[in-house]
Amino acid sequence: MGINVALDGPSGAGKSTIAKKAAAALRFVYVDTGALYRSIAYYMISQGIAADDSEKVIGALPGIDVRLEYREGSQHVVVNGEDVSDKIRTPEISMGASKVSAIPEVRTFLFDLQRDIAAKNDIIMDGRDIGTVVLPKAQVKIFLTASAEERANRRFRELQEKGDPSTYEEVLADINQRDYNDTHRETAPLKKAEDAVEVDSTSLTLDEAVERVIAVIKEKTGTKGEPPAAGAKKERKPLLDFSGIEPVKRGKKLNPVRMFFYNILRYLVIGGFKIAYNLKFEGKENVPKDGSNIFASNHRGYVDPVFISLACRVPNTFMAKEELFHGKKFFVWIIKKFGAFPVERGKGDMQAINTSFEKLNSGRNLVIFPEGTRSKDGKVGRGKTGVALIAAVAQCPVIPVGINYEGEKLKFRKKVVIRFGKPISPEQLRITTPGPKELKLLRTTIMDSIVELVH
Numbered sequence: 221m222g223i224n225v226a227l228d229g230p231s232g233a234g235k236s237t238i239a240k241k242a243a244a245a246l247r248f249v250y251v252d253t254g255a256l257y258r259s260i261a262y263y264m265i266s267q268g269i270a271a272d273d274s275e276k277v278i279g280a281l282p283g284i285d286v287r288l289e290y291r292e293g294s295q296h297v298v299v300n301g302e303d304v305s306d307k308i309r310t311p312e313i314s315m316g317a318s319k320v321s322a323i324p325e326v327r328t329f330l331f332d333l334q335r336d337i338a339a340k341n342d343i344i345m346d347g348r349d350i351g352t353v354v355l356p357k358a359q360v361k362i363f364l365t366a367s368a369e370e371r372a373n374r375r376f377r378e379l380q381e382k383g384d385p386s387t388y389e390e391v392l393a394d395i396n397q398r399d400y401n402d403t404h405r406e407t408a409p410l411k412k413a414e415d416a417v418e419v420d421s422t423s424l425t426l427d428e429a430v431e432r433v434i435a436v437i438k439e440k441t442g443t444k445g446e447p448p449a450a451g452a453k454k455e456r457k458p459l460l461d462f463s464g465i466e467p468v469k470r471g472k473k474l475n476p477v478r479m480f481f482y483n484i485l486r487y488l489v490i491g492g493f494k495i496a497y498n499l500k501f502e503g504k505e506n507v508p509k510d511g512s513n514i515f516a517s518n519h520r521g522y523v524d525p526v527f528i529s530l531a532c533r534v535p536n537t538f539m540a541k542e543e544l545f546h547g548k549k550f551f552v553w554i555i556k557k558f559g560a561f562p563v564e565r566g567k568g569d570m571q572a573i574n575t576s577f578e579k580l581n582s583g584r585n586l587v588i589f590p591e592g593t594r595s596k597d598g599k600v601g602r603g604k605t606g607v608a609l610i611a612a613v614a615q616c617p618v619i620p621v622g623i624n625y626e627g628e629k630l631k632f633r634k635k636v637v638i639r640f641g642k643p644i645s646p647e648q649l650r651i652t653t654p655g656p657k658e659l660k661l662l663r664t665t666i667m668d669s670i671v672e673l674v675h
């Protein structure tokens with residue numbers, strides 16, 4: 221038997237994100253058992269069976285073949301030959317999973333599958349009953365919690381960024397309902413195993429929670445890290461931990477009807493802008509026709525994101541400084557509608573990075589202004605390495621953009637030239653270990669390409 225780590229806890233405590241990262245750091249296999257219950261719920265719903273209709277659910281179980289497959293380190297759930305991994309993350313399936321998981325026969329049905337994987341690998345398995353029922357002999361048991369309000373808060377932010385209209389109150393009610401279901405069911409209710417170590421993530425950042433979980437695993441399995449020698453320089457912690465994040469899967473097609481209307485709106489705005497400014501685009505042949513690209517641009521004014529978007533057939537999303545999201549409600553609504561999402565600058569904002577990956581995976585483009593702020597004199601500043609880090613991990617083409625205003629500020633009828641440079645290809649970005657040196661080099665390549673376009 222390999223090393224078994226059981227990680228249990230309520231919905232939304234961050235189990236999967238934390239387990240994924242800890243597993244990647246320790247080279248363990250990460251097993252998300254919630255995905256198994258979700259896949260059962262998905263199957264039932266697709267067959268028109270209500271998730272709480274025990275009799276019908278039990279009757280349908282023999283027709284399901286569930287498998288877990290691992291590709292490039294990430295888990296895929298395959299039901300009767302169909303990879304359902306991307307389809308089981310909706311609120312409907314979450315609630316359905318909570319319901320089917322209360323049916324004892326469903327739990328028995330999934331039991332052997334979970335045990336088999338644990339027997340053959342070093343694993344971190346997350347769920348509700350892993351430490352109590354599935355792997356009662358696991359060497360390490362961790363119970364991860366966070367207050368319901370904090371869990372609702374995190375989930376609410378995620379949903380908002382996806383444009384979901386749910387209110388905070390609805391999200392909190394949903395969390396409370398699922399907690400109730402999971403802790404009150406008769407079979408294998410969610411509860412902390414007696415020998416589990418409790419980690420409360422309410423006031424921890426994601427990185428701190430991952431560190432804490434890794435520390436517990438190392439302590440319990442006896443692989444304590446060496447204390448630093450006296451006088452030794454403390455190793456600088458990387459600002460961001462990208463272990464466990466997969467390169468972006470490009471080629472996702474956006475909804476054609478929305479794209480049609482988006483492009484009509486785009487042409488209307490182009491018309492308006494051509495009246496307001498002497499607007500020119502150069503190098504448009506360098507703008508890919510499909511999505512999942514990163515545009516890295518110099519930054520002159522608030523309208524820059526719009527200028528860049530006017531040349532792209534696929535809607536863009538933007539990293540925008542967090543302060544902008546504290547402004548007037550209408551302004552915040554508008555920038556969100558145009559695809560902006562907040563980033564806390566200089567803090568290694570992992571949430572913003574995750575959102576970037578989500579947007580790129582959804583087939584949209586990502587626009588980044590690596591300088592982090594608008595340039596007053598038109599000169600291109602140094603640029604932060606964040607852009608290099610995202611590009612290297614995402615493996616999406618980076619298109620350098622040069623924004624040129626005639627004069628210091630954007631003025632009515634004055635010349636504005638938007639130049640697009642040759643894409644820097646994923647091959648050029650393939651850095652095997654994205655250490656500080658490699659990232660600085662890539663940042664310089666990107667910034668140099670931008671500088672060439674500003675004149």
Ligand code: DC
Pocket residue numbers: 231232253254255257258314317318319321322346347348349350398402
């Ligand atoms: O972790 P999750 O939100 O993906 O889990 C979905 C549902 O499945 C959750 O409501 C509880 C249930 N579940 C369970 O009962 N036992 C597990 N080991 C994992 C999940």
